[in-house]
Amino acid sequence: xxxxxxxxxxxxxxxxxxxxxxxxxxxxxxxxxxxxxxxxxxxxxxxxxxxxxxxxxxxxxxxxxxxxxxxxxxxxxxxxxxxxxxxxxxxxxxxxxxxxxxxxxxxxxxxxxxxxxxxxxxxxxxxxxxxxxxxxxxxxxxxxxxxxxxxxxxxxxxxxxxxxxxxxxxxxxxxxxxxxxxxxxxxxx
Numbered sequence: 001x002x003x004x005x006x007x008x009x010x011x012x013x014x015x016x017x018x019x020x021x022x023x024x025x026x027x028x029x030x031x032x033x034x035x036x037x038x039x040x041x042x043x044x045x046x047x048x049x050x051x052x053x054x055x056x057x058x059x060x061x062x063x064x065x066x067x068x069x070x071x072x073x074x075x076x077x078x079x080x081x082x083x084x085x086x087x088x089x090x091x092x093x094x095x096x097x098x099x100x101x102x103x104x105x106x107x108x109x110x111x112x113x114x115x116x117x118x119x120x121x122x123x124x125x126x127x128x129x130x131x132x133x134x135x136x137x138x139x140x141x142x143x144x145x146x147x148x149x150x151x152x153x154x155x156x157x158x159x160x161x162x163x164x165x166x167x168x169x170x171x172x173x174x175x176x177x178x179x180x181x182x183x184x185x186x187x188x189x
Contacts, residue, residue, distance in 0.1 A: 033073075033182060041110025042068070042183040044103035046118055051080075051174045053122035058131060059175065060167035061095055061124050062159065066115035068183040070159040074152040076180075077142075081173035084141050085151070088134030089159075091166045095119060096127035103181075115183075124166070134166060145173075 005023075007013040016024040030038075037043035050059040064070045077085065098119035105112055125131040140151050159165050169175060 032184065036182045036184055037107050040183075041105060041107040041112045043106040044114050044181055045106060046101055046103050046179045046181070047177070048101055048120045048179075049174070049176045050120050050122060052169045052172045054126060054172060056168060056170055057122060057126065057172070058091070058095075058124035058166050058168050059120060059122065060101075060177075060179075061091070061098065061117070061119045061121075061131070062165045063117040064115075064159045064161055064163055065117065066183055067161055068185050069161075070116070070165075070181050071184050072153065072157040072159065072165065072179065072181045074150055074180070075167075076148060076150050076178040077140075077146065078148045078176040079142050079146050079173055080175070081171060082142060082144050083169050083171035083173050083175075084139055085175070086136055086139040086168050086170075087157070088166045088168065089137050089157070089163065091125070091131050091134030091164050093130030093132055094128070095121060095124040095131055096129035097121050098124055106180075125168075131166070134164070 005015045007015075018024065033043060046060070046062070048060060052059055062070070075085075098121045101118040101120055103114035103118055105114075137157065138153055157165065167177075
């Protein structure tokens with residue numbers, strides 16, 4: 001006995017299955033990023049400009065306080081000189097002289113705001129800060145000044161509720177950056 005799959009709208013329409021058991025479908029596809037932005041208004045950019053005050057300085061800190069995961073794909077960078085940019089997961093503690101950043105919603109028709117802590121600073125892990133304990137998860141080596149290049153992470157970085165993400169620079173050179181992210185639930189959650 002087979003199953004009948006209906007359209008779910010009460011029209012009585014059913015789907016076809018061919019002799020090989022393949023479902024006949026006409027579909028519209030879109031990326032997860034587009035769907036999250038267009039349908040839910042939950043895609044954002046963090047835009048920041050920072051010159052580290054020292055070497056190996058933490059210049060960006062993010063903590064997710066949302067029930068949804070934050071998904072980060074990479075960062076658009078422009079650098080005034082040679083440096084290594086590295087990121088850490090789960091740095092915890094207080095930050096030194098942070099400045100709040102308000103992420104920009106990429107859907108001009110959405111009133112949603114980003115839920116979390118978003119900060120920049122010239123040395124967030126320095127001074128009287130207690131920020132520590134994170135594990136390095138990604139590093140990019142830049143041998144000189146560059147203009148607007150997208151540094152794509154090898155895998156999307158997932159920041160669940162309560163987790164943190166931080167960005168460090170090994171040299172005190174001006175850094176302009178735009179970091180796209182979105183809020184997304186795991187499928188089947």
